[in-house]
Amino acid sequence: MSNGRRVIVHPDKSALAAAVAARFITTLIDVIDEYGHAAVVLTGGTMGAAVLKSVRKSKARQTIDWSRVHFWWGDERWLPRGDAERNETQAREALLDVLGLDGSTVHAFPASDDGLTLDEAADAYAAELARFGLDGAAYPPFDVTFLGVGPDAHIASLFPGRSGIREAVRTVIPVRNSPKPPPERLSLTLPVINSSHRVWAVMSGADKASALGLTLADASVADVPASGAQGRDATVFFVDRDATAEVPESLMATELFWTAADSTDEF
Structure with a gap:
């Protein structure tokens, strides 16, 4: 399996969400069958929730033993527990609340009303990651890490021109003065994101469209954080047709850029 970047194009948002959900279910089935458990990093945003809603609607959802799946998050907004803008809240409403989980496999970031400072919250989530690391690792082996990509090409809460994208030691960082509200956030760092077997x-x-074009052109990671995303085994950009509007023709080569019908490879 190649860890080269791949782009899969779907006709619209609805088809995109359904296709990613189907691939996610299939991947979880395979991972659990091979290892007995799986670890997933979720993202927020419109598409993050849309994919989880599509999973919830799928009849194939019933084929998975969800108690064997650990859920983590790539970033979180520093807001009170249950706030509608928290990524955790959106994921729970979209899917997690219907799975009957006992809570031990859902690893949400601390909330602003948990009695911790932002820095303490970052340290607490880093400790939680380390608690599930194997053989002293600072974080568990992730099977799938979902990413949203902003119009400015940020991933998680790692923004262009900010020091967070260059952090190579810490696993979790506090984010202040975010260019996107709310100003305070928590985020995994790029090495942790890229430790995942699959980055989707x-x-x-x-x-x-601009963010995708710059990413595929291998723009500077400091300026285009999405260009630094790379899974250990696979890095896939699942996109709709509208998002390809500014992808240069030179990057439309078939070995890089496929429509959904062009490939049945597993990644």
Whole structure:
């Protein structure tokens, strides 16, 4: 299996969400069958929730023993527990609340009303990651890490021109003065994101076209954080047609850029 970057294009947002959900279910079945458990990093945003809603609607959802899946998050907004803008809240409403989980496999970031400072919250989540690391590792082996990509090409809460994208030691960082509200956030760092076997970025809409084009052109990671995303085994950008509007013709080569019907490879 190659860890080269791949782009899979779907006709619209609805088809995109359904296709990613189907591939996610299939991947979980395979991973659990081989290892007995799976670890997934979720993302927020419109497409993050849309994919989880599509999983919830799928009859194939019933084929998975969800108690064997650990859920983590790539970043979180520093807001009170249950706030509608928290990524955790959106994921729970979209899927997690219907799975009957006992809570031990859902690893949400601390909330602003948990009695911790932002820095203490970052340290607490880093400790939680380390608690599930194997053989002293600082974080568990992730099977799938979902990423949203902003119009500015940020991933998680790692923004262009900010020091967070260059962090190579810490696993979790506090984010202040975010260019996107709310100003305070928590985020995994790029080495942790890239430790995942599969990194799946899901992008929809013409406002993401510039970010996708710059990412595929291998722009500077400091300026285009999404260009630094690379899974250990696979890096896939699942996109709709609108998001491809600014992808240069030179990057439309078939070995890099496929429509959904072009490939049945597992990644």
